[in-house]
Amino acid sequence: MTAAVGSGAFGAPDAVPESDFSLTVSPPRLVVAPEEIDEPQSFQVANRGRAPVDVVVDRVGFAMDESGKVLFERDAPRSAADWLKVRPASFRLAPGAERGVTVLIDPPPEPEHGEHQVALLFVAPAEAGGGNIKLNRAIGTPIYITVPGPIDTSVRVGDLRTSGAFSTGGPVDFTATVDNLGTVHRDFLGPRALKVEVNGYEVPFPDFTLLRGDSRDVAVRWADPPFMCLCRATVSVSGSGGTSRRSATFVILPLRLFGALIVVALALYVIAWLPRRRRVQALGADRAPGGRADRDRDDLDRTGSEV
Incomplete structure (x- = not known):
């Protein structure tokens, strides 16, 4: 199966469709707390294209590679694919139509403590016809389910590296290794983004999500550092196990100007x-x-x- 995200988003229903296929799903992801497991969860699927769409809802585990790309895997660790019941499991959407999909969560009697994840795949199967290549278009929406029990949010900053201990000026690159030691995923998004603190400045890393048990190298470029400084950069993140912190020192000295x-x-x-x-x-x-x-x-x- 090839996953191909449909274009468009929920907007004005009177908007003129721009393509034959434009399938959207809301919300784009779902986080289910322990006290919400017994409650029905819902998604809204909309056809913003010019052609009708047949939709089949599938369930599959997922993981993330080192770059943060989502990989759909049937045997992914801590998959909750067998916990879900989807209603309806298939349906047809006319152009401009919307349809609600209900998800019921039924975990096993004694699940492992912590978080389990699954993705719902809203698949538009390839149409019958000639040709040797058929493409199933799909939108994957991740669901994070935390079962009742102890929750650990520990994260460790394993390393912090700069583009060099000495710089004559210009941008400075930072790379940090982040390890999720806890039992739930950690989001570093928007105001809660991971940041490099350097001499009173804050340089945020791009948004990313770190699954439990995963490790990630994240990088950011400090485009406008001061003219010269003896800089100390620090990255810190807090969790159940306390605060993990790593620092690096580097010098910015414009030797060409001095020369x-x-x-x-x-x-x-x-x-x-x-x-x-x-x-x-x-x-x-x-x-x-x-x-x-x-x-x-x-x-x-x-x-x-x-x-």
Whole structure:
């Protein structure tokens, strides 16, 4: 199965469809707390395209790779695919129509503590016809289900790296390794984004979600650092196990500018020094034996003798 997210989003129902296929699902993801497991959960599916769409709702586990890309896997760790009952499991949507889908959660008698995840795939099967390649278009919506019991939100910052211990200026790159040691996923989104704190500045990493047991390298570029500084960068994150913190020190020193200033200073010194040296040389020449001073004395002596 190939997952291809349909274009468009919920908007004005009178909007003119831009394509034949435009399927949207709301909400784009669902987080179910322990006290909400027994409550029916709902999704709204809308056809914003020009053609009718047949929709089949499938359930599948998922994981994330090191870049944060969602991978749909039948045997993903801590999958809750077998816990869900979906009503209706298939339906047809006319252009412009919407349909609600209800999800019931039925966990096993003694599930593992913590969070389990599953994705609902709203699949538009490929139409029958000729050709050797058929493409199933689908929208995947993740569901995070936390069962009753102890919850651990511990996260560790394993490492913090910069683009170099010394910089002559310009952007500075930061890379942090983040490990989820807890039993639930952690969202670092919007105001709660992971940040680099450096000399009173805050540089937020791009938004990301970290599944339980996962590790991720996240990177951000500090585009406008100060002209020069002895900088100390720190990344910290708190959880049930306390606060994890990592720091790195680097120097920003614009050597090229300093080199140019030194060259200018030397040039000014030479310009000021040459006339003075010439005056000193001229004075020395006058005072030397046979110089102008001696010639003047000789002329004075001859004049006196003639008188």
